[in-house]
Amino acid sequence: MGIVYLRPDDGDAFRQALRVVRQRADVPVVFGGQVADGSVRLSEFAGMRTAALKGLRVRAEAGLGGQVLASRRPGAVQDYRSAVTISHDYDAPVLAEGISSVVAAPVTVRGSVRGVLYGAARGAFPLGDRVLDTVVDATLHLAGELTIRDEVDRRLRLLDVVEADRAVPRDGMASEEVRELHAEFRAIAQGLDDAALRDRLHRACARLAHLTAARDYVDAPSLAQRELDVLSQIALGCSNAEAARRLSLRPETVKAYLRSAMRKLDVHTRHEAVVVARRWGALP
Known part of the structure; x- marks a missing residue:
């Protein structure tokens, strides 16, 4: 019987990606999470003042993150409260945190969105292209890491089959x-x-x-x-x-x-x- 080796927690990889975004782009707020059952569960945060967004599930098409999830493309709004390009399903938790400007990008692995990373700011501090580019770069690096983990899992399953057959x-x-x-x-x-x-x-x-x-x-x-x-x-x-x-x-x-x-x-x-x-x- 093969020995079961647990896959490292992908949440660790998401947290590392957010740390990189915060350091390189000097953005005050970063958060994100993985996709499960068709929605993004926000689970990783840095720079938050409240717990309003903790555990929030962002549905496809809803809010900026849901729009990013559905389109598989990065997006941004410079004035969240008055933005007309997104739905406002999550105004209460977003505004409770004081967020005014936010960017988001999908973590896409082999055509499937596995998570979304966000960068955000409070007050009159619009986020420019540099922040969005940094978030996108972080999602690409994270997608590469998840791809490697998936391939390792696939090959370890193959190894288990070989060991089981003893052939x-x-x-x-x-x-x-x-x-x-x-x-x-x-x-x-x-x-x-x-x-x-x-x-x-x-x-x-x-x-x-x-x-x-x-x-x-x-x-x-x-x-x-x-x-x-x-x-x-x-x-x-x-x-x-x-x-x-x-x-x-x-x-x-x-x-x-x-x-x-x-x-x-x-x-x-x-x-x-x-x-x-x-x-x-x-x-x-």
Whole structure:
């Protein structure tokens, strides 16, 4: 049975995106939330003076956020109270917070809106294009993060299916697919800032390696994560330059990690390094 690894809370990613907006655009109020059941639930806030907007569900087409949700396009109003381009379903909580100017942008992943980020100001402080551009940039970065998490989930589900079937031969097409999956996991993990998600991928890589290991070795050489990153690419037949490109490293850095791994494995060629790493269960 496969081990269940919980996906990191996407709310953390939304909060980080809002922090970036507030810092880069110097906007006094930021908030947002994820889409569930066709509406945006406002759950992340910074700069608020009241709890009026906390937990509010914004329906499609209703208010600025609902308009953004329905159209999948960013929007803005410079004077919320008198704006004629949006509905005023949420005047009470918005005006209770004193918000006068607000921008919003959708977090769109593969054509589906997964959330909305807002930037807002109080009083006579209209928000310009720079703030909207910053919010849009933050949604694009957040969408990229969610896309990676979705792909990790998809591939981990695939791994669970493979483990359940226990039908991974030691050679042939299936073994190559497992090795390619292992190398892709390591390449994705190498570029992640999210430590929890990176650790999750490394654990998945260990599971893949153990699928084809003859048995567990308690005295196996301890290879660093970057050394395993490089060996996983070499195992696919990549040159040092190709491995460097896949891992976003310099070719000289790849060579250094490869030399270090060869020394730990007590081998003299890259081919031997892959063979011995597989024998020890470090690679699939």
